[in-house]
Every structure is written in C-alpha cells, then in structure tokens.
Amino acid sequence: MKKFEIQDAKDDDLKRISELMGLSLNIEEMHAIKRYFLLKRRAPTDVELQSIAQAWSEHCCYKSSKKILQKYIFGIDAPQSILAVKEDAGVVEFDEEHAYVVAFESHNHPSAIEPYGGAATGIGGIVRDVICMGAQPIALIDPLFFGPLDYSYEKLPAEVKHPKFLFDGVVAGISDYGNRIGIPTCAGMVYFDDGYVGNCVVNVGCVGIMKKSDLSRSIAREGEVLVLVGGKTGRDGIHGVTFASVELTGEEEFRSAVQVGDPITKEPLMHAILESNEKKLISGMKDLGGGGLSCAVSEMCHAGGCGAEIHLDRVKLKEEGLSAWEIWVSESQERFLIGTPEANVDELLAIFNKWDVDAVILGQTFKNLSPEEKASPKKLKIIYRGENIFELDTDFLVSCPLYERTMEIKARDEVEPLMGAPDDYNGTLKQLLAAPNIASREGVIRQYDHEVRASTVIKPMQGIIGKETHGDAAVIKPLEESYMGLAITSDVNPSYCNINPFWGAASAIDEVCRNLTAVGAVPQSFADCLNFGNPEKPDRMGDFYECCRGLGHMASSLGVPFVSGNVSLYNESAAMNESIPPTPAILGIGVCEDIRECVTVDLKEVGNLLYLIGDTKKEFGGSEYYKLRGVEGGLVPRTDPKVLKRSMDALLDTMKAGLVASCHDISEGGLAVAVCEMSMGGDSGVYIDIGAVNPELRSDYKLFSESNTRWVVEVPRAELGRFEALMATHDVCIIEIGTVITDKRVSISDNGTELVDISIDAVRAAWGNHLT
Numbered sequence: 138m139k140k141f142e143i144q145d146a147k148d149d150d151l152k153r154i155s156e157l158m159g160l161s162l163n164i165e166e167m168h169a170i171k172r173y174f175l176l177k178r179r180a181p182t183d184v185e186l187q188s189i190a191q192a193w194s195e196h197c198c199y200k201s202s203k204k205i206l207q208k209y210i211f212g213i214d215a216p217q218s219i220l221a222v223k224e225d226a227g228v229v230e231f232d233e234e235h236a237y238v239v240a241f242e243s244h245n246h247p248s249a250i251e252p253y254g255g256a257a258t259g260i261g262g263i264v265r266d267v268i269c270m271g272a273q274p275i276a277l278i279d280p281l282f283f284g285p286l287d288y289s290y291e292k293l294p295a296e297v298k299h300p301k302f303l304f305d306g307v308v309a310g311i312s313d314y315g316n317r318i319g320i321p322t323c324a325g326m327v328y329f330d331d332g333y334v335g336n337c338v339v340n341v342g343c344v345g346i347m348k349k350s351d352l353s354r355s356i357a358r359e360g361e362v363l364v365l366v367g368g369k370t371g372r373d374g375i376h377g378v379t380f381a382s383v384e385l386t387g388e389e390e391f392r393s394a395v396q397v398g399d400p401i402t403k404e405p406l407m408h409a410i411l412e413s414n415e416k417k418l419i420s421g422m423k424d425l426g427g428g429g430l431s432c433a434v435s436e437m438c439h440a441g442g443c444g445a446e447i448h449l450d451r452v453k454l455k456e457e458g459l460s461a462w463e464i465w466v467s468e469s470q471e472r473f474l475i476g477t478p479e480a481n482v483d484e485l486l487a488i489f490n491k492w493d494v495d496a497v498i499l500g501q502t503f504k505n506l507s508p509e510e511k512a513s514p515k516k517l518k519i520i521y522r523g524e525n526i527f528e529l530d531t532d533f534l535v536s537c538p539l540y541e542r543t544m545e546i547k548a549r550d551e552v553e554p555l556m557g558a559p560d561d562y563n564g565t566l567k568q569l570l571a572a573p574n575i576a577s578r579e580g581v582i583r584q585y586d587h588e589v590r591a592s593t594v595i596k597p598m599q600g601i602i603g604k605e606t607h608g609d610a611a612v613i614k615p616l617e618e619s620y621m622g623l624a625i626t627s628d629v630n631p632s633y634c635n636i637n638p639f640w641g642a643a644s645a646i647d648e649v650c651r652n653l654t655a656v657g658a659v660p661q662s663f664a665d666c667l668n669f670g671n672p673e674k675p676d677r678m679g680d681f682y683e684c685c686r687g688l689g690h691m692a693s694s695l696g697v698p699f700v701s702g703n704v705s706l707y708n709e710s711a712a713m714n715e716s717i718p719p720t721p722a723i724l725g726i727g728v729c730e731d732i733r734e735c736v737t738v739d740l741k742e743v744g745n746l747l748y749l750i751g752d753t754k755k756e757f758g759g760s761e762y763y764k765l766r767g768v769e770g771g772l773v774p775r776t777d778p779k780v781l782k783r784s785m786d787a788l789l790d791t792m793k794a795g796l797v798a799s800c801h802d803i804s805e806g807g808l809a810v811a812v813c814e815m816s817m818g819g820d821s822g823v824y825i826d827i828g829a830v831n832p833e834l835r836s837d838y839k840l841f842s843e844s845n846t847r848w849v850v851e852v853p854r855a856e857l858g859r860f861e862a863l864m865a866t867h868d869v870c871i872i873e874i875g876t877v878i879t880d881k882r883v884s885i886s887d888n889g890t891e892l893v894d895i896s897i898d899a900v901r902a903a904w905g906n907h908l909t
Contacts, residue, residue, distance in 0.1 A: 227700025335710025
C-alpha cells in the first residue's frame, strides 16, 4: 500500500498523480479529492484513489451525459415498466406472472484494441447484467459498426487495426462466447462507414425472462454477509473504465485493460446463481463489471444505506503478486457479489460447491462502523493482510461531479442536390443490393447459434430453406406453457445522424417500431446505446444533445419507455484525428400475443397482391442511393410519431384479422430493395407498377427513397376488400402496387414504362454474401 501526501500538492503535482496512476481525473476532480482528505486530516492510499477514479469515470457515472438523459430519456412513464433505468438492466411486465429483462451495453474501446476478447467479454458482461436481476438469459443482440472491409492499407495509420481484422475478431468473439453458454444471438446489425476506421463500435444486448417473484436488486442491507462468487481475480481488465473514458490512441499498453472472458466458467455460474435465487438465498446481487469490486461493493452498500468491512486477502487470485488496489479494481470476468443473511450462507456455499464454482465470504455489512461514528453509517473499510488500507464514505464515492458541457448545435444544410436519373435501372438496383450496408449478412448470422434453447420461432433469416432473406425482427417464445412471444430488433442509420442528429435519432425509433410491427408485435420497450465522440468538444456534445432530443421526442410521443441503456463517449481516434459518426443504437422489444399469428418477410403465394403502406417523399440525405451516385447532402427522412402510431395500429389490426401473408419494412435502398428481399425469401417473382406512388416524384426517387413509416405487405386476393376497408378506418395511406407472379423475376414499371426486369437468381447473386 502506498500513501500520497496530497494535502500540499500543487496543480502540477495533482495532474502528475492522476497520470501516473491512470486515474483519468481532471484537475477539478483532483481538487475535490484533496478537499475530502484535508477534512479527514490524512493522506489517501493508492487503493482509495483508484476506487474514486473508477466511481467517477465517464463510463460509470455519466458525468457529461446524465443531465441531458434526465431531460429527454429518463422518466417516460408506461404501465408495463417495473424497473426502468434504475438497475443494471430494465425489467418490464410480460404477463401476469412473468417479466422480461433488457440490458444494452457498449464494448468499443476493448474491441478496438483486442477485437476477439473485447467482443466476447462484452457478451459476458451483458449476460451478467440480466442474470443479476434474477432472470434466465434467452437472447443476445449485437449491433456492430466498422470501417469499410476493403479500406486501403496505405491510408491506414500504423497504430490502427484494419477493419477486416476487427470485423473478423469481433464476430468470432461474439459467436464463441454466445454459442458456448447456450444463448441464441438472434438479432443485431452490421454497418460500415469510414468514420469507424479508427474506432469500431461494438454494442451488445441481452434479453432474459423471469418470474416477477424472483426479482433481485443490486442492494446490500445491514447485517448481511457479502459473498464473492465465480471466476478468480487477475490483472486483466484493470483500468477498463478509465481507459474507456479517454480517446483511443491505439497503444498496445492498454491491452491489459481488456478483460479475458471464460464462458466455460459462466455456464455453471449462471445455473448456481439462478438456483440460489429461486431458493430465496440471495437478498441482493450485482455483477462485477466496470470498476470490479470497487464499484460493486460501494454501489450495493450505498443503495442499501449501510457500510461494510471487506477482507481483501480472501479474494481468490489467478496469479501471485497482485497489489491490493489491483485486486480491488480488477475487472476480471465471470464474478458476482451476493448479499445474503448469515443464516443462508452455508446453503448458498453448498450450491456453488455443487456446481464447482468458487465462492468466498468477502466481508459483512453493518449500520455503524463503531458507536463513536454514528454520524457516518455508510462507510467502507478494507482490511488487507491485517492492515486497514481503505476507509471511505460511500456518499463521497458516488458523488461524481456532473457537468453541463459546452455545446455547439450546428446549422444543417439539407438542400437536395441536382442529379440526373440513372440510365440503367437494372444495373443501379444490382449495385444497391451489393452495397455493404444492404448486402446479405448470412455469413455473420450463420456463425451464431440462433436456434439454441429451441425457442427462436422467427429466425433472423426467413424464407424457403436455402433461399432465406433478412427478417425484420426475431421472435422468441420464452415460456413453454404460453404462446406469447417477444420480438427483438436493433437499428440505427448513422449516416442520417451524421447529417441531422435529431431526425437521424428519430428515424432509428421509427425503424425499430416498423420492424417490430412487421412481425406482428406491439412495441413495448426500448434500450439505447449512445455512442459518441469526445464530450469536451462542443460539436460532439451538440450532436449528443440533438440525438437525445430526437429519441425523447419519439419515445415520449409513442408512450414507449427507455428501460435500459448505456452512454459510450470518447469514441475518437487520435491517429485518425476524427470522431465516429453519432451512433444512437436502439434495441426494441415488442410483445406478440400469439406467436402463431406472427408474419414473416418472404412472399407466400402467386396471385397475392402487394400494397405499399405510407407516404413516399424525396428524402435522400444519408441514403444508400445517394452514396452509390456519389452525391452528398440531401434531406434526412422525417417522421411523425402520430402517423407512425396510427399506421402501426392499422397494420397490426389487419394482421390480427389474418389479412397479411407477408410484410417487410422499407429502409436502406428503398422500395426496390424491400421488394427484392421479399422475392428472394419466397423464391417468387413480382410485378409492380409504381405509377400511383407520389406521382410528383421521378421514378428513381420512388424506387429508392428511404422515407420513414413505410411497409410492403402481401395480401391474399380474396381479402383485398377487407384489407382496404380496415386500413381506411385508420386513415392510413395505402397503394396497391403489384402482385406475386409465377415467373421468377422482379419486374418494375412506372405507369407502364419498364424500369427493372431482373431474374431472382440475378438478384440473389448481387445481394449474396460479400462480407466473408
């Protein structure tokens, strides 16, 4: 143990201490620590300084973002919410007896340094977040963002890893970890943009199911025993949260900040915890993620209004020679902290012994440290090898300063540029189908076992076996005795957000809702992973503010709450001298009343009619069509939550009435790409005429517009009257555009003038697997 005499330290001395110890604290924060210890009339130990740095890191306390989140994201009331943004994961009502649990996190910096391990431990951490609520994990989600896979090596700085290396490592890490613990990875997205070359973005989500009566909170109460369970503690993951709270430099010295996952330990650990919780042996628990024991102990004790005495030398170690502060802040994986009454300890330890999982009594909680210190009940004390090395008030530990950063909200020029119509629509459509952000993700999806647990009733790939296409959302049947289902999807278009953060974020909510509705689910909850650049730069903070405002505008208008989420800042590369595009990734969960009534993307029957739902506009800012044509600027698609809600209700009513054979939302690539994807999945041809689609627009605008709140639906010819009548009662725009045909071709005309005529085989060849 070392002590630092900071009582008389000058600013330069305080800065040097922060840099030397890797605290990532600024001078104002170091002054706050100095004042605290001046009042205590003693010098801080290295363990105490490291513990404060973990608790006050951007990653743990949201010091730059919390005030904006409180204004726009938190507090959207909804009757289905049980716990929203109050714990490691959100808890939402599923049925009278059960709840589902949602967690959504980022693992960006670790994945940029060591892609396999960073992504794998991202999955491990998000699974722990769900387990510590008392839930059984049932689904994994992975929105991923990389630079172009064909990025020139000549343009790549030496300290930056190539996007293809990062992509392969991240996908392998997620696959290996998720497959080994037996949880299906059934939803996600992969997006490519030059802005992610220096800093990839790896977001991971998990959904779980539980009985409401099994809900566990991250609270320690006075008079309890604290038990550390799971993997051994090592030097991996040290300074993980402080490393994630600064810009990336690409230096290999940070590799030790990346944790090392162990899915083989996670599997029995998961069973031991769920069994102990079911037997009511656990009164509170928290996973050891960011900040390790330091954050877990302080946060649980503070939540329960108690103090604790910890015996740090009882922690089982991976290796000899760890100092006390390394043990305390290590983020080694597969560990939980459990609070339990003393009477339950023997039975609890016996369960973990049965599952061959390590469990040690770490310490105990108390109301008062001693009779003389009744005024300071919430105090943490650490004993290590007989010496008192740590004594801090939890109120101070969790009193992270909150900032109102300077913001610059940039003026947006969204004037549509002049551009001629394409000469060859066939060639243009095939090029769009092959575009990196549209082409098949089957090479990624097939690496994940999305069938494990045998509850994925609608898969991420949908259609005739061997001919599958991308689905809009996966559907899980979480309970054996019920036909209710959970629909899961994840979406954002960073190109929209880069041009207009407000409408780009609003569009992400629109797309999530479209995808859930497309399978027959009612959107019920959101989780957000907000990935942005350095908040100390005003333009980055302005983008963050506008994205939050857009998300809040949509979610509050729809009455759908954000129940969980994460903010990841400092996603900038010093070597590339640039920030990532604003990336507010959204995870959406919807409830299906009866999975037997769910709808898939693939076309079903020759002779059925195709309808376009929604208005098509000249909105091409950030579109794949403009990228293909080499055109910049343009208007980012707008959305109206009232129109979205009305359209979703109408479409869901037609689905409940059995009037919809297939459905697909319209997103990247517009109407033409959506129709092609439906045709591939059903291995069926289509003929459509777009003459009635906004007659004021040019043909290419009708085909490739990415306007929000639109779907293509397939309706049996015998039901067209009922379908049109039901949609009319909701005042929703629908246009009959074509039919499913016998000839396996995609044929598109505009008022009888042929634009596109391509065989489905040619469509599939253009769209086929370009990512591996």
